[in-house]
Amino acid sequence: MTQQPIGATPKKEGTALKVRKKPRRTIFLQMRKNYSSYLFLMPKLLLFILFVAIPVVWAFVLSFQEYKVFGSEFVGIDNYIKVFESEAFRIALKNTLLFTVVTVPFSVISALVIASMIFVLGKLSQSFFRSAFYLPTVTSMVIIAMVWRWMYNYEFGLFNYVLGWFGIEPLNWLGQSSSALWALIIMQCLIPFGVGIIMYLASMGSISESLYEAARIDGASTFKQWLYITVPLLKPTTLYLVLLSTIGSFQVFTQIIMMTGGGPGSATETLVHLIYKTGFRDFEFGFAAAQSVVLFVIILIFSIIQFRVLRHDE
Template identity: 80%
Template sequence: MKPVQQVTNAAKPVDLARKTSVWTQIKKNYAAYLFLLPKLILFVAFIMIPVVWAFVSSFQEYKIFGSEWVGFENYVKVFQSSAFYDALKNTFLFTVVTVPFNVISALIIASLIHPLGKWSQSFFRGAFYLPTVTSMVIVAMVWRWMYNQDFGLFNYVLGLFGMDPVNWLGQSSTALWSLIIMQCLIPFGVGIILYLAAMGSISHSLYEAATIDGANGFQKWLRITIPLLKPTTLYLVLLSTIGSFQVFTQIIMMTGGGPGSATETLVHLIYKTGFRDFEFGYASAQSIVLFAIILIFSIIQFRVLRYDD
């Protein structure tokens, strides 16, 4: 027993030294922590506390005055709801189509811009990034006009070829695909900027060596550029996937989840459950399930696109 006691006693000074070292670093860099304090307070107040409260509320039948604890009843209700599965199916289809298209198109556009001169690169960076800073509400209103059955741009073009107008957003067969096409045609400005930055950090000696070995431009892009952009691709896929699973503005501005449930998505369903039906506990359970789904997809993407092999 004595050796074990000696090891235990020896560990105490080590723990004490670590605590002292941490406190020393805090005292040494107190100014930096003071600058971070406002952001930390905002994070705790507007993100951490609401997330914890949503998790607690998911086990309650939430009422403003006196909530009732119902255990896993809300979660059972989620998995028994056909509306939830319809929203999940629509959200999954939206994500599966838009995420690969946005990431691949951003990679191709960035690859075309990268060989250009400095001023040309700056112009195209601004041109493709500009739609990103535009409010999605405004973008959705413009697209809603273009999809209008009576005087929209798309039906006007169809009329020039003698074709009948299409009720793009008013019928189940075309409503969701109209939203998907809209999302695909909006430039993924963030992805283009990040890809251009990553391409600029690739050593030119790799391309020179490949040229000596007789590789053409496409082979260098395929064998050098794409593998070295894997960390950026992983980040953009994660970012785009999370955004697609949380699609909301386009839905509420253009279709309201209709016709029927043709364009209902998870976040819009959560919004209706909480702020239309006032079932806040049930809406909290739906949001926790959505978090779990996004987490599972993120883990899978990390496994598939990891670059530490």
């Protein structure tokens, strides 16, 4: 019999064996234990599978086919070759990139500045401005686009009326290639980014006041407190808003179809509007599916780059 060292706690025989034989919880057992929760999730999960997951998979499969109502034909990567050889796709990509590069930084930065100005106000004033800036978010973009189309009207639009005060000739904002896309960009920039303002206000409320007190003791000005404390600690929110607004700008559609239809010429053609025309006007569903897959890859690449640049380690 093996002797144990003096002072050592005696071991119970078979303890280690019993621990090794203890069954581990599997995913199936956990799901079985919490089956009632999954029953509540089941309707939403079924809707997601039917209207999101299956269409996405089918679009990817369709991108390798020349779709026909009776019997589609497998064409391999021919649709993708057509996408990269298409002049219309390159123009739409250029317009979409310009729209994104200008509107996303402006929207996020303006939301941060407006939220910072609102945060220092009293609770009643904060509630008022929250509602005021969030209101356009719940308004249909169709209605907003119709209002802005009237404002850009050549004969009786608000902008040309204001230009007339300064003796400037009226501009055909949406009717000429040089100004049509910039008119849409200006419209997007001047629509308040309500979601961003609300999220920034909520994030600012979670920053510890002790950080600002320490900065004030060290003699930091209000601007330096905002620049070196508020802005860095809002990086997670900034990352989310940049990703959200980038995806939204790459998918811009309502403004295009309501205000310009992609014209004049191809001056305001964007990727989603081009995909719509390819599929539902030209009935080239395989080609449209390939364009949508390429758009998905482009958005994914931009999202990865933004996540690496703006990721938060504090």
